[in-house]
Amino acid sequence: MTLPVFSHAGTMRMIQAVIPHMMERKEGTIVNVGSIxxxxPGPWAGAYSASKAALHALSDTLRVELRNFGINVMIVAPGGTKSNIGSNSADKYDQINDWKYYKKYEKSLRARTDISQGAGCVTAEDLAKRVVKLVLKKNPPAWFAYGQFTAILTILYYAPLWFRDYFYRLVMKM
Structure with missing residues (x-):
């Protein structure tokens, strides 16, 4: 199976470019968009989830490092949000090189993609408006989770791994 490569090099370059200006002004807010x-992390989203976890760790570190310079760092952790990344993922299944190994999981793979684009998911515009409203506050929050599945994934984060594994096997019918 060909895994997608997610890089946050662009995020790092942007942060490195704006930090000196924010330091001079002694204010600013860096907003990184991670993911719930x-x-x-559940099945079929390993590379994506790992990439987002790295961004969360970077944001947590920067928040502490930059606080004394008057710079806030906020991580946005969207849940199910209708977007191009989700709608374009379904097209990738036709490109799986070793499909014979994954054919029996096709329904589960497609469900993983469809779940973030289905009924009840927030629109990207709604998410953006809420984030902007928070960023413009005097003291923006360090963490903002919004969208479908944010509550259940937060609960799963604190649950024992055996329960998380059981939950995913049950839900994804694996």
């Missing part, structure tokens, strides 16, 4: 899946 970083808390409780």
């Amino acid at each position: 899946t970083a808390l409780a």
